[in-house]
Amino acid sequence: MSARSNSPSSSQPLVALRGVGRSFTNGVTALEDFDLDIRPGEFLSLLGPSGCGKSTALRVISGLSAPSRGTVQWADGLGAKAHGIGFVFQEPTLMPWATVFGNVHLPLRLAGVERRAAAPRVMEALAGVGLADAATAYPRELSGGMKMRVSIARALVTEARLLLMDEPFAALDEITRFRLNDDLLDLWQGLGKTVVFVTHSVFESVYLSTRIVVMTPRPGRVFNELAIEAPTRRDERFRTSAEYIGTCRLVSDALARAMTAPAGAAAAIPARQGGAP
Amino acid sequence: MSEADRREQVLRVALPVAVLALGVVAWELTVRLMEIPPYILPGPGLVLATLVADWPVLADSLLVTLATTFEGLILAVVGGIGLAVLFTRSRFLEYSLYPYAVILQVTPIVAIAPLLLIYLPQPAAVLACAWIVAFFPVLANTTLGLNSADHNLVSLFELYGASRWQILRHLRLPAALPYMLGGIRIAGGLALIGAVVAEIAAGTAGAGSGLAYRIVESGYRLNIPRLFAALILLSVTGIVIFFALSLLSHLVLRRWHESALTREV
Numbered sequence: 067m068s069a070r071s072n073s074p075s076s077s078q079p080l081v082a083l084r085g086v087g088r089s090f091t092n093g094v095t096a097l098e099d100f101d102l103d104i105r106p107g108e109f110l111s112l113l114g115p116s117g118c119g120k121s122t123a124l125r126v127i128s129g130l131s132a133p134s135r136g137t138v139q140w141a142d143g144l145g146a147k148a149h150g151i152g153f154v155f156q157e158p159t160l161m162p163w164a165t166v167f168g169n170v171h172l173p174l175r176l177a178g179v180e181r182r183a184a185a186p187r188v189m190e191a192l193a194g195v196g197l198a199d200a201a202t203a204y205p206r207e208l209s210g211g212m213k214m215r216v217s218i219a220r221a222l223v224t225e226a227r228l229l230l231m232d233e234p235f236a237a238l239d240e241i242t243r244f245r246l247n248d249d250l251l252d253l254w255q256g257l258g259k260t261v262v263f264v265t266h267s268v269f270e271s272v273y274l275s276t277r278i279v280v281m282t283p284r285p286g287r288v289f290n291e292l293a294i295e296a297p298t299r300r301d302e303r304f305r306t307s308a309e310y311i312g313t314c315r316l317v318s319d320a321l322a323r324a325m326t327a328p329a330g331a332a333a334a335i336p337a338r339q340g341g342a343p
Numbered sequence: 344m345s346e347a348d349r350r351e352q353v354l355r356v357a358l359p360v361a362v363l364a365l366g367v368v369a370w371e372l373t374v375r376l377m378e379i380p381p382y383i384l385p386g387p388g389l390v391l392a393t394l395v396a397d398w399p400v401l402a403d404s405l406l407v408t409l410a411t412t413f414e415g416l417i418l419a420v421v422g423g424i425g426l427a428v429l430f431t432r433s434r435f436l437e438y439s440l441y442p443y444a445v446i447l448q449v450t451p452i453v454a455i456a457p458l459l460l461i462y463l464p465q466p467a468a469v470l471a472c473a474w475i476v477a478f479f480p481v482l483a484n485t486t487l488g489l490n491s492a493d494h495n496l497v498s499l500f501e502l503y504g505a506s507r508w509q510i511l512r513h514l515r516l517p518a519a520l521p522y523m524l525g526g527i528r529i530a531g532g533l534a535l536i537g538a539v540v541a542e543i544a545a546g547t548a549g550a551g552s553g554l555a556y557r558i559v560e561s562g563y564r565l566n567i568p569r570l571f572a573a574l575i576l577l578s579v580t581g582i583v584i585f586f587a588l589s590l591l592s593h594l595v596l597r598r599w600h601e602s603a604l605t606r607e608v
Contacts, residue, residue: 130498153502159495162599163517175513176503204599224503 078141079103080228080260081127086136087285088122096122098285100136104228109254109261111271111278113317115325119286120264124230127262128153152221152229152259156236158213160205166192166216167201173224184223191223192216194253211242218250222257229254231263235270244302247273251300268317272310273300280320289324292317385568393568394575401557401569405576408553411466411538412531412584415473419530422474423481424523428511431489448479452537456544465545469553472541477534484526488519521600524592531584539577554580 081104088097096119104110104127112120125131126138128151140149150173160169170191174184192198195215205213214234221229235243251274254261265271271278272294280290296309304310367387373379374386381389394401426444430437452472459468492515500510542555552560554573561570596602 125498128502130502147504151502153499155495155499157495159493159499161496161514161517163520172499172513173503176500176505176509206599206601 078106080106080141082139082141083123083127083133084137084139086123086126086133086138088119088126088131089134095285097126097133097287099287101288102279104260104262105277106141106227106260107258109251109263109274109276111263111265111275112281113265113268113271113278113321114281114286115283115321116266118281118283120266120281121232123281123286124153124232124262124264127151127228128230149228150224150226152224152226154214154217154221154229154231154234156233158205158210158217160213160216160220162205164204165201166197166203166205166208169205169216170220170223172220177224187223187225188219191219194222194257195219195249209242210238211246214238214246215249218253222253222259227260229259229261231261233264233266236266243270244305248301250274255299268314268321272313272317273305278317280317280324282324290320292320382565382567385571389568390571390575394572397569397572401554401573401576404552404554404557404573405580408535408538408542408555408577409580411469411473411542411553412535412580414470415477415537416527416531416534418470418474419477419481419534420527423478423526423530424485426478426482427485427489427519428516430486431511431515432507444479444482447475452476452540453544456541459541460545469538469541469545472544473534473537476537476540477530480526480529480533481523482526484522484529485519488522489515491522492518521592521596521602524588524595528585528588528592531588532581535577535581535584 081102083100083102086097086100086102087095089095100119100123102123112123114120122131126133129138129145129147161172164172167188170188171181171184174187175181179187189198189201192201195218197212197215197219200208200212200216205216208216217234221231235246238246247270250261253259263271263274275294278292278294279288280292281287282289292313294313296304296313371386371388374384385393426440430441452475455475456468456472459471462468463471489511496514496518497510500514505513538553539555542553543559546556546559554577557573558570558577561567561573592602
């Protein structure tokens with residue numbers, strides 16, 4: 067596992083989306099002319115209103131959905147399949163018939179790693195999300211927050227570099243969400259992953275991210291992007307700091323303008339905008 | 344468990360038993376007081392005595408009917424699940440065959456049985472009847488279950504490069520299991536009905552005849568006590584099959600499925 071400092075320079079994106087469009091057979095265009103660089107080691111949030119194509123963007127990045135137009139380019143020229151991606155959905159999306167262990171084992175099992183050989187990695191992933199002693203439980207025995215932790219452990223077990231998260235905490239209560247936010251930041255820093263996090267919450271995106279991309283309503287485009295330069299060791303004090311609140315206001319403004327922006331408009335404010343040094 | 348819950352549980356068993364006892368007593372009294380001859384309506388005591396006295400004949404017939412029912416059920420389960428899996432693999436096959444599965448199901452089995460008896464040897468025809476009525480619920484439920492797998496889980500399996508076989512084995516079949524078991528539970532009762540219908544249509548006497556034939560035969564001979572005894576055996580068989588399959592379903596699903604959980608209030 068590489069530490070964050072070992073990541074290549076941010077000039078070379080891990081994945082680059084260029085002019086990506088995605089239309090569906092029912093005539094809906096979810097994404098149009100969508101450009102995005104995912105830089106190694108960053109925590110990138112895609113922020114936008116419901117139905118702006120955030121989830122579609124994640125599916126295109128993951129290779130689950132092919133772009134109708136444009137290209138998705140990985141730094142090493144290989145496709146998404148070759149890298150192994152961790153994906154966390156809005157719902158925990160666990161198999162109810164399998165234990166916690168069985169659910170986290172799944173990606174390895176599909177890759178042909180048998181139960182015994184996979185056990186150390188599965189247990190390590192479970193320990194990473196604080197569920198080492200829940201391995202034999204069934205999903206129905208867990209709370210919503212615990213199920214989401216299992217889902218995160220499953221995404222981490224393959225040691226994929228890129229972790230894609232689609233509004234993973236939207237259905238959880240605030241106390242659970244805050245705890246999972248902190249745990250996710252710890253995991254991200256400890257494991258040196260690159261995270262793309264889809265959310266419609268300004269506060270969550272500012273708390274978690276090193277960079278926020280604000281999207282326009284459908285068809286989704288990049289309206290604006292903001293770097294969050296606050297130190298990434300964040301805690302409850304950060305939530306009440308003037309820096310956090312100021313940044314939230316900036317992002318809220320950008321989001322409000324994105325909502326009313328004419329199609330194709332880009333933000334007029336500088337692309338790099340952070341809190342006080 | 345609270346006192347009220349326990350009382351309710353006792354009532355759930357006690358009430359049907361009480362109704363049964365009342366019915367038997369009323370039956371016996373009616374027969375005695377009105378002096379109904381046994382070839383019109385035998386009393387429950389006589390039926391029970393006949394059941395014991397004719398046990399060797401009835402037991403042989405019971406075994407024949409049971410064998411047909413279970414063979415029909417097993418073939419229905421194998422055929423229904425197998426066909427459902429093939430349908431999910433090939434639209435072409437599904438579109439080609441599904442309408443005929445429906446036709447086979449909606450055409451009354453009583454009407455099909457005489458034809459089958461012309462073209463097939465009797466044991467095969469009886470088995471075919473049991474299979475025809477039993478396989479459709481398995482097929483329909485399994486098809487529904489296989490298509491009910493969580494779409495995001497399907498995406499996840501694809502993301503991790505799962506083969507179609509892996510998706511079937513580790514996702515679609517387990518997701519379909521509760522549906523399948525529901526279908527099998529219906530099929531168990533239907534297999535018995537199919538076997539009985541075919542036996543009645545066949546109407547062949549001899550050593551290898553089932554309970555339904557005993558009923559027809561007893562009717563012709565005005566041996567009404569034996570007719571009742573055979574009928575009771577058929578009824579009990581149906582009840583046992585239903586409970587056995589319900590138990591199987593509960594044991595398989597109890598660890599994870601909502602249907603098998605006791606709700607805590």
